[in-house]
Amino acid sequence: MSSRSSAAESFRSAHDAAFRAVATAVARLDVAAPRVLIDGRSGSGKTTLAARLSAEWPRAGERPQLVALDSLYPGWDGLEEGTRLAHEWLLVPHAAGIEGRWRRFDWDVQAFAEPHVVAPDRPLIVEGSGALTPAAAGLVHVAVWVDAPEPSRKARALERDGDTYAPHWDRWAAQEARHIETHDPRALADLVFDLL
Template structure:
């Protein structure tokens, strides 16, 4: 499936977050959510001006999913729903505190990517939920490649926490679209592989 076709589907979805169409990209760490969200953001905007993407990594309070949906709602989604740019302090992983000034522009479309973005608590404002998955070994290898060997110590506990959230929320089954984040044959540019 082409990202341009999915972008057209998103644009055809009625806005539910004020005048904004909200797309959530959820799935396990290392499954390919960030890459998928970036490609969709480019298709929804342009290479020079992609649609805004909020990374939940900026809203996690360290190595926990606790409270992330509430922070997303109050600090990002509520202002955007009111037609205002969202301004918040993103989490600084090196320091372990929320302190990085971040602005998210209100507009026609907003993408949120990260584990937990598919929470039922956001169903009232979300227009599309995308689930991205890859084999656990692939996710773990991507985690190590991306974050370095020192961070792999956190991977098993994080994988267990996100799996519990996915089970409680039934995220995969509730998704509007399921994507293969590690297809056997690499997809052509501008194309992704649905499950």
């Protein structure tokens, strides 16, 4: 087995363990329409974890809604604004038991596009870099922080998004670093996973 395939297998194994831990925490919740938030730096595995949680939701009879901050960031300098919009458009209304509305940012035309509705009576998963702040932590039932060493994160992110992302890696990483310094999401998380 090559070192690359061995690393990929190790990542999958660690990711499987993380998924099981999150799914167990969600299954144990004694609330209706729970809110789960998954934060982490680019390439850490948070998007894959959120997608799997949505697809394999561990509570019978519920159909979760998944919103990625990638849909909210208004451009390559938009991490902080994406954080604010997720709080305002998604978490606050859902926690108040009212319908939330968010608009997808169209990166091609650099403007917000069609609206989407978030139903208050269905579980909500929010994932993305910058999602976990002190204000957000007070509104969710399970908060998750996912991390991994920069070389492996960068390799995964660039393999996924290639030439589109490569020129902006440092610019985005600086915004993630400011988020971590300002909000300390690791300390706010109920579950922390250091993947490979």
